[in-house]
Amino acid sequence: MFPQILHYTLHFLAPGLLAYVFFRSKWKLAWGIMLATMFVDIDHLVADPIFMVNRCSIGFHPLHSYYAIGVYFLLLFFKKTRIIAVGLLFHMVTDAIDCLWMA
Template sequence: MLVDVDHLLATPMFDSHRCSIGFHPLHSYYAIVVYALGSIFLKGDYRIISVGLLFHMLTDFQDYYCWN
């Protein structure tokens, strides 16, 4: 997904011991709140995108905490 483009800003780009939630700009807690509000208040395709972004954050959270 395009939301992972913010990983290019990090050094190193991938670190298995770093949780992307709260570290990368598009994975920040503020961004997650915007995605949650979008899934409630937006209509049509924008709502679908917001829900998809929330699922992406959930899988990033799960990847880190279940495998480390």
Template sequence: MLVDLDHLVANPIFQANRCSINFHPLHTYYAMLVYFVLLFFRKPFNIIGTGLLFHMLTDFTDCLMMPAS
């Protein structure tokens, strides 16, 4: 998804044990609030908002599965 393009501005771009929630600009809680608001608009915005929130949910579950450091 295009929402993962914000990973390219991170330094380093990939880090195995990094949680992307609240680290990348499009993965912040403020961005998630915007994605939630999209649910109340007409198609295709509500579909896009649903997809983005599911994307954040899957990224969040990755954060839960990380080993403690």
């Protein structure tokens, strides 16, 4: 039960904290953008089965691949995409933590 609580806390509440700390002047907008980056999970719909309890998303789903993560990292260097990049990268960190729970 704790891993699920941690997972959803990191997906929903932690981005709010990140937004407040790093984008204070527009933290509500930044939090909303970071929450919207969870649509990256749409790539789960192409998997068969769509959901598998013990499957690590990192390296399995296309938008969770190491190539995609590299692109997300590059987005950090552009001011217009920085909030999106932070949201996507934090999402990947959260999913990687899930992978560690499985190991």
